[in-house]
Amino acid sequence: MRVLVTGHQGYLGTVMVPVLRARGHDVTGLDTGYFADCVLGAAPPDPPGLAVDLRDVTAEQLAGFDAVIHLAALSNDPLGALVPEITHDINHHASVRLARLAKDAGVRRFLYASTCSVYGAAGDGLVDESAPLRPLTPYAQSKVRVEDDLVALADSDFAPVFLRNATAFGFSPRLRADIVLNNLVGHAVLTGVVKVLSDGTPWRPLVHAEDIAEAFAVCLTAPVAAIHCRAYNIGSERNNRTVAEIAHAVSAVVPDAEVVITGESGADPRSYRVDFGAARRELGFEARWSVTDGAAQLYTEYRDRGLTADDFGSRFVRLARLRELGERGLVDAQLRRTAPSNRVRSDA
Template identity: 30%
Template sequence: MSKKKILKKSILVTGAGGYVGSILVPMLLKKNFKVIAIDKFFFGKTLLKNRNLRLIKKDIRDISTKYFKNVYAVIDLVALSNDPSGSNFPELTWQINYQSRLRTAKISKEMGVKKYILPSTCSVYGNQKKIVTENSKTKPLSIYAKSNLTAEKDIIKLKSSNFLVIVLRQATLFGYSPRMRFDLAVNGMTEGVYKNNILPIMRNGLQYRPLCHVKDTSRLMVKLINQNYKKYNGEIFNVGSKFCTESIINIAKLVLNNVNKSAKLKWYGNPDNRSYKVSFRKLEKLGFKPKYSINYGVREMVECLKKNKIKKNLKSITIEWYRYLKSKGKFLKEYEKK
């Protein structure tokens, strides 16, 4: 008697060619999932060919229901990331980060997708004096944060007994990715010290940031796909760790200690009003523990820099690459408001 063939579950990942997607997708493939990777691939195709990987180059605002057929779960990574992008492209940020993800969630539910994961951001907390939990009042200070928060609220409303929705408020990410970003605090500091003996640091340095390695948030998403978390349907989780929560000036010191203690600080920008400490107790109760420290992330990037595996260029600074694409007429177009 032949054994019954076990079909691989299909996971649809939007924004799959980005900083997180370039780490997450290989993890999912390693766990024997099939992956449908949808992206405009503005930053190139970092995902290696795999018989269980289907690459679709498409604007997320145009995807049809056909891509969701027999999909088990959706991880909606797509976003115009960070505050500078939101400030420069406010309408597109609203369309991509809020409207397109709400549409994707609705299609997912309509097509019988079982799980929908929305990676959001801790920046929805804005400026807080007390340690914030998932139930704390939000104070978004930018279009980027506001679009994410609005997406959270409207997508959670779609939850049902057959449609699991989980929101992940990610801390500021760091660490190596094939789609490298040097516009993230730890990454930018590390590259600056290694290449130029100068550490770029945003004024005034006293603002606090919870951090999370890109591999840790990816590990969490794989865990959520792999296991049954029905009791957490419609729940929000802060993603990060207490051991990766530091002031910007202390993050700078950690980078200096791991790369070059003699490097000079180069202050830039206006004082950053975002400052918050975040509780991760709820994540711990879920049974998930981040593994990768700031020290690990810095050393990892230094090794990659030594091997010329990563380098700072236009593509590694998100807003600069968006501006370049726009100047060449190759960036996203705003849709007419109906």
């Protein structure tokens, strides 16, 4: 299958592309390149790619693909809260525009990276895909709006599917330090302290980046009836953990690391436990990685690849990285490149 992956030079895309290639798919990427050099260790090989802003994609660039996997987004809550208008412009409007152009170009499947954070403050009970959506942040709100708009685009020739990923964790060569498990392991390695700023009580569902990649690979070849206009939670019930439990899992893996729960940021209203049974029953997908296994992987990779405090607090934090690009004059106030390049690039 010929597949376009948006955000292929991001945290998830860098893990997903090799999984898709190993399954025999012909993969092309599309990315602005903002995080292309945010690499810990050796640079990964990339597929041929389009260096283009998501807001500038054309139907011609989408012609000939069987499927689009749409990962590209402004991808966390602090960034979305800082620039909510741009978050909705990129995450909502540009995503729906991409889907519409893909449909016009004859693309049959559109795999959309949504999020379990659409459930917001859901309490202690398990929520499945039929639960009310209560997004609390601009990032989560944008995801809900895209899902709604893609349903309106769907027809017998265009099948969108919404993969509501749990909070990602695990090693990627293009690391992110601003997601909970990756962050806690990094601080433990660098300081010896697993520091939790909230009271530690909110629930978080977690899923490894490799498991997310496998779920998308499954949806590429699943029967159309199984994915058409469907939402699937992607993760595992065993990885529904409180933030305090996640912190203690880290301390069990990183030698001599001490858990400190300060509570200084107060209670976090985002708390939800998720039921992942639909993907098991209907897609045959089972997440493999546990939180403990992911923490152990991160500890080993951070240690062996020479993680530094400077990089951990800057290059691998999305908000800090975009601020740096702005200060260097490489992106403008709308997060557009000041000297855009729309050339086709091939690295592998």
